[in-house]
Amino acid sequence: MTLEFPSIHEKKLPGDIKIVWPTVKLKDTETLYRITGSLVGLAVGDALGASVEFRPQQYLAAYPVTDMVAGGTWGLQAGQWTDDTSMALCLASSLITQKDFNPYDQMVRYKWWYKHGGPDSAGNGALMRLAPVPLFFYRKPAVAVDLSGQSARLTHGDDVAFDACRYYGALIVAAVKGDSKESLISNEFYNCHQKWFGSKPLHDDVVRIARGSFKQPGGYKDGIRGKGHIVLALEAALWAFWSTDTFEKGALNAVNLGDDTDTTAAIYGQLAVVDGPTRLIQM
Numbered sequence: 001m002t003l004e005f006p007s008i009h010e011k012k013l014p015g016d017i018k019i020v021w022p023t024v025k026l027k028d029t030e031t032l033y034r035i036t037g038s039l040v041g042l043a044v045g046d047a048l049g050a051s052v053e054f055r056p057q058q059y060l061a062a063y064p065v066t067d068m069v070a071g072g073t074w075g076l077q078a079g080q081w082t083d084d085t086s087m088a089l090c091l092a093s094s095l096i097t098q099k100d101f102n103p104y105d106q107m108v109r110y111k112w113w114y115k116h117g118g119p120d121s122a123g124n125g126a127l128m129r130l131a132p133v134p135l136f137f138y139r140k141p142a143v144a145v146d147l148s149g150q151s152a153r154l155t156h157g158d159d160v161a162f163d164a165c166r167y168y169g170a171l172i173v174a175a176v177k178g179d180s181k182e183s184l185i186s187n188e189f190y191n192c193h194q195k196w197f198g199s200k201p202l203h204d205d206v207v208r209i210a211r212g213s214f215k216q217p218g219g220y221k222d223g224i225r226g227k228g229h230i231v232l233a234l235e236a237a238l239w240a241f242w243s244t245d246t247f248e249k250g251a252l253n254a255v256n257l258g259d260d261t262d263t264t265a266a267i268y269g270q271l272a273v274v275d276g277p278t279r280l281i282q283m
Contacts, residue, residue, distance in 0.1 A: 035135045037272045038131050038135055038175070038270050038271070038272060038273045039092070039132070040272065041271070042084070042085060042128075042131050042269045042270050043085045043088075043269070044265075044269055045255075045266040045268055046084040046085045046265065046266040047081045047085075048065065048255050048262075048265050049262035049266070050072070050074060050076050050262045051073060051076065052065055052072055052255065052258075052261050053073045053074065053082070053262050054073055054259065054260070054261075055261065056258050056259065057257055057258030058258070059258065060255070060258045060261075064252070065255045065261075066252065083128075084128040084129065084262055087128070088129040088131060090106070094109050095132055103150070103154055110155075125230075125263055126152035126156045126161045126230060127168055127233055127234060127237075127263075128266045128267055129151075130151065130152075130169060130172070130270065131172060138172075141170070141173050141196045142196050142197075142198060144170075144196075145196045145198075146166070146198070147169075148168070148169025150162075152164070152165040156230070160203050160231060161230050162203075164203075164206050164230045166197065166200075167190070167202060167210060168237075168267070168270070170190075171184050171189070172271065172273070174189070175274050176273055181241075184271070184274065185238070185241065187211050187212040190202065190207065213235060214236075214238040214239040215239070217243075219257070220258075224236050226258055226260050227259050233260065233263060233267055236257055236267075237254060237264055237268040239253075240253045240268045241271050250268055254267075254268040
């Protein structure tokens with residue numbers, strides 16, 4: 001698979017980026033599908049939650065989301081994504097065009113998108129756009145994990161954001177490499193992958209999540225919140241991943257937590273590499 005990205009000089013929106021499948025048969029199609037599934041999962045989660053962004057959980061308990069719909073908070077078309085996917089595409093565009101991690105180029109693309117983008121152009125978030133980094137560098141897990149954290153530094157200076165992205169980047173790398181869902185949600189995942197994190201221990205708030213704080217059967221009733229803070233967002237996305245056995249159910253669970261619905265579901269969707277990426281791509 002190749003992605004037709006515009007050059008840095010072309011004025012095209014992220015939605016103009018097109019996926020072109022290879023004409024020759026690839027040897028490692030499983031990895032290709034996992035990578036594609038992660039990106040598609042991000043966009044699907046984003047679009048699913050877009051129409052009810054900022055709606056409280058009480059509203060969604062009464063009127064739960066069951067499919068993509070038009071209108072709502074931003075008046076978007078059904079299936080239309082928001083800033084979450086747009087920023088991820090800017091990041092992916094930079095990685096492939098530069099063939100490396102270039103913070104300056106990434107910021108140029110974010111700035112251009114912010115100036116020329118469509119509705120909902122003002123938001124940003126470190127986790128919601130993360131997937132392109134661990135997907136691009138997955139062959140070198142320690143590099144992928146470190147750069148996942150560095151990608152957060154461009155817009156989020158807090159150490160918690162840095163470490164939340166390192167941890168989630170590690171999960172995405174492991175998923176692309178074929179780790180099972182049981183391994184990804186294990187309370188020992190962090191301990192078992194210490195080499196990937198080097199000499200920099202995770203922030204205590206992230207360690208708490210890594211040790212299973214997201215495993216709350218009652219979801220919202222047990223304190224899981226789809227809020228804008230990165231720790232709560234990470235916990236909510238992993239709860240949605242842990243709570244169901246299919247991508248579709250997990251995405252709906254993420255959205256129906258309420259509040260920052262599109263971002264919670266977009267973060268969750270990046271782990272779609274485990275729960276049926278082939279089905280997602282076909283859809």
